Structures are given as C-alpha cells and as structure tokens.
Amino acid sequence: MSVLNFIIESILTQAAITIGLIAFIGLLLQRKQFGEVMSGSFKTMLGFMVLSAGSAIIVDSLTYFGEIFTEAFGMQGIVPSIEAINGQAMNNLGLGNQIALTFLAIFIFNIIIARITKWKYIFLTGQAILWMATMTIIFGSAAGFSGITLILFGGLIGGIFAVAMPAIAQPIVRKITGSDDIALGHFCTIGYLFGAGVAKLIGKGSKSIEDIKFPKGLSFLSDTYLSVAFVMVPLYVITAAFAGAEFASQLSGDVNFIVHAFLQAVQFVVGVYVLLSGVRLLLAEIVPAFRGIALKIVPNAKPALDCPVLFPYAPNAVTAGFVTTTIGTVIAMFILPLFGLAMILPGMLTNFFAGGTAGIFMNAVGGRRGVLIGGIAHGIFITLLPALLVPYFNDLGFINATATDVDTVSAGLLIKWFVEPIINIFN
Numbered sequence: 001m002s003v004l005n006f007i008i009e010s011i012l013t014q015a016a017i018t019i020g021l022i023a024f025i026g027l028l029l030q031r032k033q034f035g036e037v038m039s040g041s042f043k044t045m046l047g048f049m050v051l052s053a054g055s056a057i058i059v060d061s062l063t064y065f066g067e068i069f070t071e072a073f074g075m076q077g078i079v080p081s082i083e084a085i086n087g088q089a090m091n092n093l094g095l096g097n098q099i100a101l102t103f104l105a106i107f108i109f110n111i112i113i114a115r116i117t118k119w120k121y122i123f124l125t126g127q128a129i130l131w132m133a134t135m136t137i138i139f140g141s142a143a144g145f146s147g148i149t150l151i152l153f154g155g156l157i158g159g160i161f162a163v164a165m166p167a168i169a170q171p172i173v174r175k176i177t178g179s180d181d182i183a184l185g186h187f188c189t190i191g192y193l194f195g196a197g198v199a200k201l202i203g204k205g206s207k208s209i210e211d212i213k214f215p216k217g218l219s220f221l222s223d224t225y226l227s228v229a230f231v232m233v234p235l236y237v238i239t240a241a242f243a244g245a246e247f248a249s250q251l252s253g254d255v256n257f258i259v260h261a262f263l264q265a266v267q268f269v270v271g272v273y274v275l276l277s278g279v280r281l282l283l284a285e286i287v288p289a290f291r292g293i294a295l296k297i298v299p300n301a302k303p304a305l306d307c308p309v310l311f312p313y314a315p316n317a318v319t320a321g322f323v324t325t326t327i328g329t330v331i332a333m334f335i336l337p338l339f340g341l342a343m344i345l346p347g348m349l350t351n352f353f354a355g356g357t358a359g360i361f362m363n364a365v366g367g368r369r370g371v372l373i374g375g376i377a378h379g380i381f382i383t384l385l386p387a388l389l390v391p392y393f394n395d396l397g398f399i400n401a402t403a404t405d406v407d408t409v410s411a412g413l414l415i416k417w418f419v420e421p422i423i424n425i426f427n
Helices: 002-012 015-029 034-073 082-091 096-116 126-143 147-177 189-202 216-222 224-243 245-252 257-296 307-313 315-339 348-395 406-426
Strands: 121-123 302-305
Touching: 015 034, 015 257, 034 224, 034 245, 034 257, 034 307, 034 348, 082 096, 082 126, 096 121, 096 126, 096 147, 121 147, 126 147, 126 406, 147 189, 147 302, 147 307, 147 348, 147 406, 189 348, 189 406, 224 245, 224 257, 224 315, 245 257, 257 302, 257 307, 307 315, 307 348, 315 348, 348 406
Parallel strands: 121 302
Antiparallel strands: none
C-alpha cells in the first residue's frame, strides 16, 4: 500500500511527470529509436512545465489582484477553493487514502470506458482528476458508501465525467482548433457549454472577436500581448487606487503601490506569454507521441488536455471571456444572497482560466456579441453552483466553504440530490 500511495501521491499527481510518462509509453509503443523516445518524452514534460510556469506567474499576479479587489470594494463572503476542501478532507476527515485510491480508480475507469465505448478520450489533467476524486469521496461517504465500495463508486463517477466532458465539448473544440487531434480535459466544461448555449442564442450572425479591425492609432492591439496589457494595466491600477495607499502599500513593500500594481499587470502579461510558449511546445510533442497509445490500448483515442491548450486559437476571446465572466460573478455576488444563498466572492483564478476558455467557446458559436452577453451569463452560472453546495458543506463540517470547477460541483450535487436519496430509500 505504501508503494502504491507513493506512486499515486508523489508521481501521478505530478502532472508533468504523468504527461512525460504518457509520451514515453506512446513513443515506445511506436518502436521509436531510444534518442527519439527520450527527446520526445523530455520535450513533452518540458512543454508542460513551461505551461505550468506561465500559469504560476498568472496565479501570483491574480492572487495580488484578488486581495486589492476585495479591499477596494469592501466585500466579505466565501471564496470558492477546491484546494482548501481537499486539504480539510485529507487532514481533518482522514480521507487521504480513499482520495488517492479513487484518483487511480478514475484513471482506470476512464481507460475502460474509452476502450469499450465510442467516447475515445483519455483525460490527462491530473490535478482536475484529484479534485474530482475529492468531491466524489466526500459526498459518496456522506451518502453511505465506505471501503472499496466508496472507492469504486468514486472511480466510476469520476471516470464517466473524465470521458463524457471531453466528448460533449469536442464538436466545439473541433471548430476552435480546426482538427480532431486533441480534446479538452478540464472540469469546468458544463460551464463552457452553458456559456456557449447562451452565446449561440444571442450571437447569431455576430463576427468573431478575433476579427476586430482596430483604427490605425490602435493597430498595436492586434498583438495578443499588447491587447491583454491594454485591459489588465488599467484594471490593476484603478483597483489599487480604490484599495488605497495604506492597504496596497502593505503588498508593494518599498515600491510605490501604483507602480507595483502596474508591474503586477505586466507580470500577468509575462505569464500569458510563457504559458502560450509552453502550449506550443507541448502540442508539438504530445500529439505524435499519443498516437502510440491510441493505436495499442484505446484505438483512435484523443488526449484530453488542460484548458490553456486552447488559448492560442483565440487570444482576444480569452481576455474578453475573463472580463465578462468577472462582471457576471460580481453581479451574482450581490443577487444570490437575495434568494437566501451565500455570498460567493469572485475567484480571479477561476474567472481567468474558466472565463477565458468559456470566451473561446462562446466566440466559436456566437462571435463577439456571444462573448459579451454569454460571458456575463457564464459568470453568474459558475457562481450559482458553488453557492448551492455551501449548506451541504456546512452540514459536513466544512464551515463557510465551497468548491470551484462546475463539473466537480455538479458531481457533488448529483450525488447529493439523486444518489443519496436512493441509498436512503434502501436503508
């Protein structure tokens, strides 16, 4: 058991190593020469780590922005955090072993389902699988499952989500990428499809946001990184000004708080640059390497990869999706308490990664009008679902806490609303 726990907790949860191993196995199955196997595996891992480094830079910048945003507008409420839920479940509730084994079970069920059904998708975002394992174990345990039954139950639910989410998103992903080589492996997919549905309804005939023709004086905005800076710099600087010198200076140290806000915005753009560079390197290696696994284990399988792999296809939509989703989450923050639900504060990390990806989906089916209106609807939707979970988490001892990623939230609600009542009938 200790060896298995080491493999699961120290290796398989390290997404870069998992991706590298997948590429290694795929290249071996294709009987590539030793040099090609090692080169392809290393470059795959390198690409993913560059991508992760870009994400980390963005996370640091958005963490700062979240602090000044909360201070600037005096909000108090719940910030959704699946990471906090996971930590409490493993440390306080003693569910660490069950979560680790369920992580492995989800991956196994994913391969089995992909092998025997027409849904040929292998979910490769290890961190997302860990969050899904956490949610299914918490709510599966509350529903009355235990022991091996709990692990198999969580593995089956997670395995179905791991195959179904890429499958239902693939028609739009195919339209975005212009190919069928990769799929989306991110457990915010229900939110993407919701936003895309709204965008399609109201965006018929609207041109792509990527086709915006800027006046000659603003032609620099056609550059991805400059257009991101054009939005983020004023956003950061104005928010820091509202937060005030006394608070913002605590975060800026010896640097003037306005200058620090400006530099943090530029750091955000740096993160986007690094992230997109990693995406290009990763895709150049993982798709050919994955062909070996597709041919040998799951014929015609497609790798389902984390959401940043889509960012290069519609960078303007990423920025617009982030901004409009944030607007939607702010609106929901004030509206939901009127209906007796908890006040959920905007999570800037979720708003960027999920909102940006939703922006790409919405632009693909509803153009710029779809992104603008659909993004607000998406922000409200991804705030509503975590709010619905708050009373259930309170009952389980997770006080004033809730989760992010609407697919994992949906899994928890599915178990609570449907599975648990059925179990109670038989008990």
